[in-house]
Amino acid sequence: MFRIPKIAYIATVVLLLTGCAAKSSNDLVLVTHDSIVISKSLIASFEKSSGLKLTIVKAGDAGALTNKLVLTKGDPIADALYGIDNTFIGKAEDNGILAKSTVTAIDYADICFNYDKAWFEAHAIATPKTWLELTQPRYKNLTVIENPTTSSTGLGFLAATVARFGEGKWQTFWSALKANGVKVDAGWEDAYYTDFSGSAGKGDYPIVLSYSSSPADEANTAAILDGCFRQTEYAATLTGSKNPTGAAKLIEWLGSLEFQNSMPASMYVYPINKKAAIPESWATKAPEATSSLGENLKISQRREAWLKQWGNLFG
């Protein structure tokens, strides 16, 4: 006897019922991008002090995160947001997905090129002093970067080149970069862990677009600290949040020393709170950039035009 239909009816009804269970008012949902790390003990400590039940939803890279929130505007998938950076916050504000008064800077990081010191010693080639040199023949086929369309790291560098050369002129530099055999990966992890020779992945490329803090964890690498892009990450309450008071508590906690102290070790970013502790080794191994550029551009308005032009060169 063939019984599947009966079981199917029962299973469907039961699952429909359980699927519609309501959520309690103590619940707080935080949405972040995939690279944010908040340890279990920190979450437990926040839950204990606030009396809230915190759920963290990772919703893709920074761009996908922003766009998903814009698409679900008014009935957001979370109460609070952490991890939106200065390249995307304009877009989020223009679309009215954030409660403006709640937007708070939490951390920052400098997007700089890193190189593998051992590789350059072994091949007796001078290390690059600025990324302007990356179009030179001696650095041919040595550099891996992230695609600015899919990665905020890549976008930060694109903004830096626009700031350095000006609208309409940066394309020449990028053409030269392409002609010099730059490799473009979809995301930072791919570039850093798979293709960079200085990381555990032992890839084929001794120069990678990463962060000024990355060498803190890789002994034989260094960063080019000149002409970096400073990326600042924000937290905010989402418009239409079901728990705005809870969201406000969480944002306050993200700025507190308890959380700020944990950030260098867990996410390789600098805490925005100047009182927060930074590991001593960072002073020599992971100093901040000596100069940065591109942050004052109207990134959210120009992004699509830039990416279109960049896509014409690399697409």
Added chain:
Amino acid sequence: MAKKLIWAIPMIFIGVLFYWPLATILGRGFTHEWVHDIFDPKTLDVLWFTFWQAIVSTAICLLLGVPGAYILYRRKFRGQKILRALITVPFMLPTVVVATAFSSFHKWNTTSAIWIIVAHVFINYSLAVRTIGSQWSELDRSTEEAAELAGAGRLRAFVSITLPQLRGAFIAAAATIFLYCATSYGIILMVGGGLIHSLETDIARAAIGMLDLPRTSALALLQTLLSIVAFTISIRRGNSDVDFDGEGDGVNRSRIDRRDLPALLLTGLVILGLLLVPMVSIFWRAFDSSKGAFYNFTQFNSHGYRDLLNVSVLQATQNSLRNMLVSACISLLIGVLLAWLMGRSKCTRASRFFDLLLLMPLGISTVVLGLGYLVTFSNPLFPLRESWLAVPLIQSVIAVPLVMRIVRPAIVGINAAQLESAATEGASRAQIWQLIELPLIRKSVVAAAAFACLISIGEFGVASLLAFGDQATLPTVLYSLISRPGGDNYGMAMAVSALLMLFTFAVVLLVSLETPRRRRNPQNASA
């Protein structure tokens, strides 16, 4: 009258869960920019790549498929059945697993397009072999033999006599393979590394990357038109019904002989080199860890390196299995109902149009559909988006057309006279269904169930948009792991792939080893 009411169930199902969200998302982008977007040179580039890679992949599949069909369906040898099941595995594998296998083979941007085509051939090779093979095995051998006796070589006899008779199968296979390659998402996204774009990945980029709804809608419409053309061809020119395990155990098969050597070698090479190497390499890498062979599998309880995942692999497995059960049940109920309704209706212009309407979910970008759900079902009246049910529901919408096409031939094959005589003898409608019809179509229902399960387990486009937070499924977890390969993530990705592969292999083997039952009832044959 009652039958009309029953028709309403699948119509409402597909109308609410497919056409409504589709219309909403397409409607959002329908502005004056829309025409401009279609004739944008960038769009034409994308269209051109979608087209040529699909054509080339299809052509290679058909070329390699002919000797494959000949060896596996026209000749007879020991172990043939296992081989037939084996070549089906790539077609059934989650695309994310296939992409994982191939994305680690290449290192250079320039050859990505080639690897995309190789991956498409890997997936669709069996479709060509099965479609051509099952028709070939039904062909009469006498004309070919007569031609050979008259001095024509085997190749010439094939070209002048067999090939024209296989025309229908060729067209059907070509249309289907073209469609799968033209709408493929995971493969192009992952193997192309974000630099190569087809319509499907460009839709995702326009929507999620750029939030450019006019462009999304323009591209989605182009893809819909492409799908309609391919479907119309496959419905009109070939048999669009799916034969899961391609019976083909006719009397027309003879043993392999020495003159089959070229075809045998080529097919062996394809199966070993193209199909087995990528699958074995995944297994090898899953167990290749400096911390012990099973280390990667012991990490299933963790959330990955630097807490990447919202859920552990174990929780994702639970989600995937739950989605699979729900979506398979729903698509079986609706699909069998539709097969029964369609199988019992006359073939009219209206029914053919309805057939096309039902097929559309197969050719629509899952990304567009997922976006449609995001914007359609986020109102408080119909808060489907917040529920985990959204993902299995869309998966069942995608599976329904396939379920229907697998079950329908079996229902059409039931002898109407037998049902009538049962009815005259006083059997109720329910009794007839349970005692006569169901046992006769049992095998195709099992096959359809397997198909529906595998679609749900491997589905990636929709889940990547709608499986938020703790609802992550195995393919979305796998994608996260493989795109962030630091720490233990890479090894975990390989282990997840290996498990999904084993699961697929088990399902395919189970279905194809199920004892074949004759569709015709001996009593009817004598009557």
